Amino acid sequence: MILHPRPSPIAASMYQLRDIGIDAIILHGPSGCCFRTARLLEMDGVRVFTTAMDENDFIFGALEKLNNTIDEVINYLENNDPNKDKYIIGIVGTCASMIIGEDIFSPIDDFKEKNGKEVVIIPVDIHSGLNDNTIGAIRTMETCLDLLIIDEQEFNRQKEMLEKATEIEKTRGMAKSKYIKPVYDDDLDKVMEILKNAKNLKIACVLNAKKETSYLFAHPLIEINKFNEKNKSNNKIINIANLDQNIGLSKIKNDAKNLLKEYSNNNITIDYITGGLDEYPITGHKAMEILKKIKPDIVVVSGAPHALFIEELKNINKDIITIGISDGPRLYIPIKEVYDYGIIELDAHAKVLGKRNIVKSRMGEILNYVNK
Incomplete structure (x- = not known):
């Protein structure tokens, strides 16, 4: 068990979506979830939105909010990048939405096309309780494989690299001990x-x-x-x-x-x-x-x-x-x-x-x- 803070699988899935070349990410959860990662990714040109789930949504669900947010994101992309003929949008689960069982895959077929533009939805069923951050990136690649965005050879290579990265961290890096004290003086x-x-x-x-x-x-x-x-x-x-x-x-x-x-x-x-x-x-x-x-x-x-x-x-x-x-x-x-x-x-x-x-x-x- 690791007692010091570790990177989140949610954040890892967001970075992996960035590498795919998506136009926007929707975090299906509370507005503050992965706030720092969202801000940093916007520096890299990725627009990050949130469905801003609240306590009421935790009980009754928020699929309508998700669909409305997708509509808003597509409108934003059309207004700000009208020359593109295809928009790629990632939907990333959070602890709140995944624990209550929200179906973030349902919008794939509902939003294949809008206003004459192709829309590709890449959902990632992920939450922070999965421990290893690389699981978030692997699950992103699994969805991309299912949607034929990457082929099986690239998926297998990506999965191998991510699993080996986890092994390195657990044996020789920041996850090798229960608690590692931060050190700010070096050599x-x-x-x-x-x-x-x-x-x-x-x-x-x-x-x-x-x-x-x-x-x-x-x-x-x-x-x-x-x-x-x-x-x-x-x-x-x-x-x-x-x-x-x-x-x-x-x-x-x-x-x-x-x-x-x-x-x-x-x-x-x-x-x-x-x-x-x-x-x-x-x-x-x-x-x-x-x-x-x-x-x-x-x-x-x-x-x-x-x-x-x-x-x-x-x-x-x-x-x-x-x-x-x-x-x-x-x-x-x-x-x-x-x-x-x-x-x-x-x-x-x-x-x-x-x-x-x-x-x-x-x-x-x-x-x-x-x-x-």
Whole structure:
């Protein structure tokens, strides 16, 4: 049992719908349900609405409210984006609507077309009592498979990645202990000294990031490359990244393309591509195979560093220096259990939403300042 707050399956389903390319999400529940997620997704161009269920609806049901809300959402989309010939709307269940058994699938046939426009409804039967947040994303993919929005091969790949992500969190991340104390102090000062004094070494910069968080977690790695180039330290930099632009839903592929362009614009070559941006649970293993082969002196892993069994490198070189960069004060302790140094980038997810290019990181900004 995990006693500290964890991400919600409802929020996970909303982000997964965003990746599908929907126009709007309707939360069938109270107006305050998943408020922060709704606000953040609107920064990414997704319009989020709510049926605003109240106590009366908890007793008598609110399907009429849901249908009225769908009407209102379609009208909004027609007024604000009239040139589209199809609107895709996600309906996400909440604890309130799912516990009383609301049938959020009934609108699929009722709203296939309106005012000459095709309407696709994607309902997700989900609530927060299902524990693992990835269940929300899997259920979203199940509906998309049923509606033929994705094929079975992509569904199976998505499900495997989501289940492996849960496994990583439960064995090496924020869900490995009943309670993990948040830590807001990290090892940034020590890492800066290490990088400033590094001479004639082999440094591996590994991006193993989840989806759009890569816009932030790529930044410190790019700055390490630039810092090394300007200071002529004779260090050899090897860049490894999960930026395969041919894997994932369209948004994920585009994010990878954008990041590859950012590396190219900074004259940085990526030596090894380990997989896609939604494959970080398995690209960590591929990165480890590469690291064991190239035998670096310093390894910096940015994004989801706990997905790499980095401690195995000590068997090859007991003097190797390992540095993990991630998001969230509850990850510092799990990272420090396997890495020599840990750096925390706060609110990474909130900072990258709506962005399509590099977002400055705390560590990267300091490196850039030192490099001037």
